[in-house]
Amino acid sequence: MDSYFDPWYPEAFAAFSREHWAAIIILISLGLLMYLFRSAIASKPFLQKAAKWSLLSALLLPEVSLHIWYVSMGIWDPATSLPLELCSLTLFLSIAILLTDERRLYPLVYFAGIGGAMQAILTPDLGYPFPHFRFFHFFIVHIAIILTALYMTWVRGYRPRWASIAWTMVFLNVSALLVGLINLAVGSNYMFLMRKPENASLLDLLGPHPVYIFVEELIALGLFTLMYLVFFALPDRVKRRFPNKKEPASLSPGG
Template sequence: MDRFVPYGPSHWVLMVLIVVGAVVLVVLGRRNRDPRTEVVFTRTFAVVVVAFNVAMLVYRFLPAHWNIGESLPLQLCDLAWIVGAVALWTHRPLAHALLYYWGLTLTPQAMITPALDAPDFPSPDFIEFWGQHLLVIWAAAYLTWGVGLRPNWRGYWFAAAVTVGWVAAMLVFNSWAGTNYGFVSRKPNNPSLLDVMGGWPWYLVVGLVLGLVAWALLTWPWTRTSRGAVRA
């Protein structure tokens, strides 16, 4: 089986699929204004997210695939799908805030510069990586522009605190286990935006500052005329 190649045919197909799937879900969300059917749809979506990712998690824990540096659900994308499922099921503002910031900034970056050293489609590693990221982005787009949940400054600071806490926790765990979850202990081998942010630990500081600025710019338009999570 051929190896996955960034910006090869499968990569471009998936990039298109991100956009098309997000647009379809947003349209469905905006057209569906019946609260009962909306609950059924969003909770079904949440179940799909959980079912897919739990199945992939079980696959990663099989003896033939177990690797302490890759199998544990400690990457930010692992937390993102969990948060996405909670946000879909509950529509809670803070869960949506995490999904909004992670799903619309960090997850797309992972898809633009994928750290995927695996066989191409239909290998399980390929399906896990892309399926997980697609579902997170689709959930964020659907809840924000389809259902009408909105981020606010409380959610912004909550997301910032949780993200900084996760970075600190991964630094400790990586030091203990000799791993590199979140690429917080060293840069990935593949080209990424971290390459222009200096060496360790400076790229963590630069990334944090740039991330907070980007998240603030993504928050400000929603808070000019309203506060909190409101219906579109």
């Protein structure tokens, strides 16, 4: 058996190692490229199609491969292998919005997708280092979730509204309730609702269980508000006050 697929790989992931920094730099670089070429991609249908299917491939193929790996290694377990983490949910929402252009999904992909995936990339709950299969799966899908939100924003022209923050918070709480019931049923810890992750994470700074769950709620609300203010509300106010540069109309306002 190839050691790169070994579920009992002898080495552990190290946060902010050279390979971890490389993944962060790749995310930043791809995000900058999408921003710089947003108008060119938006104006050419074949480039939009290429970007869309590249993102779908980066979301779907690693996730399908993960579950094939679970089964082939004999380690599939309902307590650890179900796609019920927040980033798993936003991964499926990202796939859905790319396939359907459904505007009601956009706030969830933008706020919960970027917020959850960014935290995962900065403080990975990952037991396998580079070049293990799980290392590539983890960073590819989380980067793709963030890039999907940026694609829908910068290329497709979707935008959230203030009410989108409330809609996202409702989604998070309903999801947590349903996932919590599953945790109780199968003895799992999806979304870290039952206890903190074993690896160091931001949750270590937020108090004991269940206090950190409520603190997470407040942080999420503050983060989503900041994401709306910095990237939408304040730029719109500046444009209204200094209307010198004419911006192209949004292709499909969302949220």
